[in-house]
Amino acid sequence: MTTILKLGGSVVTDKDRRETVDDAALANAADAIAEADTEGLVVVHGGGSFGHPNAADRNVSATEGTTDAADVRAIHRAMGELLTTVTDELGAAGVPAVPVRPLSAGYRTVAGDVELSTETIAMMLEEGFVPILHGDVFATAGRGATIVSGDELVVALAAELDAERIGVCSTVPGVLDDEGDVVPTIERYAEAETVLGGSGSTDVTGGMAAKVESLLDATAPAYVFGLEDIGPFLSGAEAGTRIGPSP
Amino acid sequence: MTTILKLGGSVVTDKDRRETVDDAALANAADAIAEADTEGLVVVHGGGSFGHPNAADRNVSATEGTTDAADVRAIHRAMGELLTTVTDELGAAGVPAVPVRPLSAGYRTVAGDVELSTETIAMMLEEGFVPILHGDVFATAGRGATIVSGDELVVALAAELDAERIGVCSTVPGVLDDEGDVVPTIERYAEAETVLGGSGSTDVTGGMAAKVESLLDATAPAYVFGLEDIGPFLSGAEAGTRIGPSP
Secondary structure (H helix, E strand, C coil), X not given: CCEEEEECHHHHECCCCCCCECHHHHHHHHHHXXXXXXXXXXXXXXXXXXXXXXXXXXXXXXXXXXXXXXXXXXXXXXXXXXXXXXXXXXXXXXXXXXXXXXXXXXXXXXXXXXXXXXXXXXXXXXXXXXXXXXXXXXEECCCEEEEXXXXXXXXXXXXXXXXXXXXXXXXXXXXXXXXXXXXXXXCCHHHHHHHHCCHHHCCCCCCHHHHHHHHHCCCCCEEEEXXXXXXXXXXXXXCCEEECCCC | CCEEEEECHHHHECCCCCCCECHHHHHHHHHHHHHCCCCCEEEEEXXXXXXXXXXXXXXXXXXXXXXXXXXXXXXXXXXXHXXXXXXXXXXXXXXXXXXXXXXXXXXXXXXXXXXXXXXXXXXXXXXXXXXXXXXXXXXXXXXXXXXXXXXXXXXXXXXXXXXXXXXXXXXXXXXXXXXCCEXXXXXXXXXXXXXXXXXXXXXXXXXXXXXXXXXXXXXXXEEEECHHHHHHHHCCCCCXXXXXXXX
């Protein structure tokens, strides 16, 4: 059984201090993952204060490309430092973590689709390793290189590896309604719109509306939860908000 | 037209000092590459004093695998430091160099064959970038992870990308005969055996016999030459020893 676990960039980094890891949060996440059965697990982390400022400085986004190799190297280097820290921390906690760099493993088509070559990741899983990926800069047809987000990679990995469950560890305990309570399930985008107040509230929810929309397209049910629910999620329990049909 | 250029590990590193770059040699190589037309160029560098001692410490080779993720991380980290140095130096010289990590892009089958996913590299070339790869640790069916050499990657890249020429920049000006003169062409292994004295002299020739044998299997003519011949090779001239049929 393959499981994809996303560690949000704002969970593992200090979003207000450039290129700074949130050591306590990362240690908690590493311990929770190490205590679980990690067979078939793939981890993806976001960019947080490593990826976003470096991409913004260079005006590179998922749609705005760069043809300057120095931009590619700079964004990729920053993300590589975070990847090394995350991978080493997971390794120290006892997870057989090995790094995988999306820039080396995929590209974006002219239509904007993410093509990720996952045979290598499948071989790592077969050999008992836990591949760790991250949001990255990505060669892109006709645009040089753009940004690929951790969320895009999660959806691509789930489809290619035929994953059974997706977990998205966020800074909130799930998708919250107007009262701040966790919505247990969202099976259609219409429900999310009611709860999230449409795309106008994207900033307020930290991009939650967009995240819900993309996870509804995933090939496996996705759970959005907080740091404390990594353990329950990996043990197979329901956690936070389930997005998509019942498994 | 696609060209694969290998920079030997013993060219770009100081083989006698662990994890030490040969700054002067690397600067020369970078300048020669920057002066050439780099459209369609892929560069691969060897491990030198970064890769070999780290692999040997952990008893990992092309055939001896490791199932310990810490071994994978350690060997890959050392090679990543050399890759960053090589890529930044090429970038500083004006080459649109972007890093590609073989661990993320391929694996070895149970039969020992190298499977490298090259769609991403082809996309980088299309977008005008010069991908830089390196000998690395590689997920391997049934054996955890083994070492993939720069030479193996060169042969795999040439086949997958339908390259027209391969250049192997070595510490010697070509394959040398008994008198120390450069042999201009080797078209069949029988000729190499005469010149190199068979596999018994592998140590003396620094693995040249094995290199010649693998390059004879390549899908494009390969030239083995010294640092001073990078420019002539990239400009389309014959350089050092040609291995394989006339182009």
